[in-house]
Amino acid sequence: MNVPWDGALPAPGIRTVRDMKSVLADPACQETGPLYYMYRDVARSDADRRWLAGHSLRYDITVIPPLDLCGECVKTKGHYHPADPAGTGYPELYEVLEGEAQFLLQSRTLDDAVLVDAPAGSCVIIPPGYGHVTLNPSPDTTLAMANLVSTAFESEYGEYETLHGAAYYVMSSGRIVKNSRYPDVPALRKIFMKKGPAPAGAIKSPIYALIGNRDALAFLNEPEKYPALFGLL
Incomplete structure (x- = not known):
């Protein structure tokens, strides 16, 4: 598989259709095989890896090939982040490397x-207190994305599994379908990240260039100190 990375890669974790049965719009979907590939704790040098570990951070790459998942866009499983010691949920920073992503928050x-539409080159912060699913809406283009995230917590998948996915399903046709297992939820708000220069105050790609800059990434472990950063979404 072609991964947009110019260094060594660890063996990927692979999420299969079987792993995803509990969160699909069609739990009887008969598709089989791998859905997406997760390369964890990626670094170009031992020095970068030591810096990341020393600051409780991790850089990952996820690759999601195109697939019609029984009428639904191929997607990640979905999870929440817990609160940090100050009581604020941990955020996460994503960069779309290739293809186009949709982030369902x-x-x-x-x-x-x-629902955030994000083209290649754009960066998206998952705000504190939000669960998220990433989708590849393209029928023929692979999505590759990178993320920087704190290593101080474990992702929480239970609510997504219990409720069979997010509050909305995004279908391959582009139709949005409410998940009937949820109580009343607001209409889906849509945000389109534009190609070109990022707005003032926004984090710019490539996010790998932020490694070594403690001040730029401190919000990932101490989000309560950077509330203005999360109002950009």
Whole structure:
């Protein structure tokens, strides 16, 4: 598989259709095989890896080939992040390396739901208190994305598994379908990240260039100190 990375890569974790049965719009989907590939703890040098580990951070790459998943866009499983010691949820920083991504976000209190369209080169911050699913909406183009995230927590998948996915399903046709297992949730808010220069105050690609800059990435472990950063979405 072609991964947009110019260094060594670890063996990927592979999420299969079987792993995803509990979160699909069609749990009887008969597709089989791998869905996406997760390369964890990636670094171009031992020095970069030591710096990341010393600051409780990890750089990952995820590759999602195109697939019609029984009428649904191929997607990641979806999860929430817990709160940090100060009581603020841990955020996450994504960069779209190739293809186009859709980030399906929902607040844990279910008072907000957002679909973010993000082209290659754009960066998206998952705000504190939001669960998220990433989709590849393209029928023929592989999505590759990178992320920087704290290593101080474990992702929480239970609510997505119990409720059979996110509050909304994004179908391959582009149709949005509410997940009937959820209570009333707001209409899906849509945000389109534009190609070209990032707005003032936004984090710019490539995010790998931020490794070594503690101040630029401190928000990933101490989000309560950077509330203005999360209002850009």
